Amino acid sequence: MKIIMLGAPGAGKGTQADRIAAKHGIPHIATGDIFRSNIKEGTELGQQAKKYMDQGLLVPDEVTINMVLDRIQKDDCKDGYVLDGFPRTIPQAESLGKALQERGQKIDFALNVDVPDENIVKRMGGRRACINCGATYHTQFAPPKKDGICDKCGSELVLRDDDKPETVQKRLSVYHEQTKPLIGYYEQIGILATVDGTQEMDQVFNSIETILG
Numbered sequence: 001m002k003i004i005m006l007g008a009p010g011a012g013k014g015t016q017a018d019r020i021a022a023k024h025g026i027p028h029i030a031t032g033d034i035f036r037s038n039i040k041e042g043t044e045l046g047q048q049a050k051k052y053m054d055q056g057l058l059v060p061d062e063v064t065i066n067m068v069l070d071r072i073q074k075d076d077c078k079d080g081y082v083l084d085g086f087p088r089t090i091p092q093a094e095s096l097g098k099a100l101q102e103r104g105q106k107i108d109f110a111l112n113v114d115v116p117d118e119n120i121v122k123r124m125g126g127r128r129a130c131i132n133c134g135a136t137y138h139t140q141f142a143p144p145k146k147d148g149i150c151d152k153c154g155s156e157l158v159l160r161d162d163d164k165p166e167t168v169q170k171r172l173s174v175y176h177e178q179t180k181p182l183i184g185y186y187e188q189i190g191i192l193a194t195v196d197g198t199q200e201m202d203q204v205f206n207s208i209e210t211i212l213g
């Protein structure tokens with residue numbers, strides 16, 4: 001089963017991808033991880049990617065796509081995979097579709113974990129991190145025993161810059177501009193399935209399992 005995860009940053013698609021992967025015995029392939037492992041192993045593609053990243057430039061689609069193609073041809077992907085964080089744009093989706101077609105393969109499901117922006121901003125705004133040990137909490141979903149204090153080491157908890165409403169809003173506008181059009185793209189191809197990502201995590205997963213059958 002070959003699955004693409006779609007959804008805004010903070011919609012919880014990584015968590016769901018993990019659960020799908022565990023349940024179906026297929027790898028969860030996050031683009032960030034592919035980048036890191038290629039760079040760490042010093043592969044040809046990793047070196048190319050690093051050259052751009054070191055200059056603060058975006059890694060060109062071609063390099064990213066080749067890394068993904070390389071990854072999904074590994075042995076552990078023979079029964080499928082869950083792609084998380086790729087494709088991010090229509091051109092990437094088109095390249096992926098074409099490359100798979102050349103190999104006689106196709107994506108089975110594009111799973112859209114749908115969460116309205118305001119929920120995401122609220123969720124992220126509740127996150128707290130320990131300035132000392134990095135432990136993470138959530139004021140609503142995983143509160144520390146004592147307000148603003150780390151359970152593990154007693155240090156102060158802060159709202160990270162990444163989780164601040166203005167940063168989250170910025171990421172969401174990039175998502176709306178570049179990635180959200182993929183929902184229409186995969187709908188047209190006929191493999192889009194949308195789940196309500198505002199439900200409890202277990203319920204979201206149950207909805208996904210119903211779709212995957």
Ligand SMILES: [Zn+2]
Pocket residue numbers: 130131132133134135150151152153154155
């Ligand atoms: Zn701590």
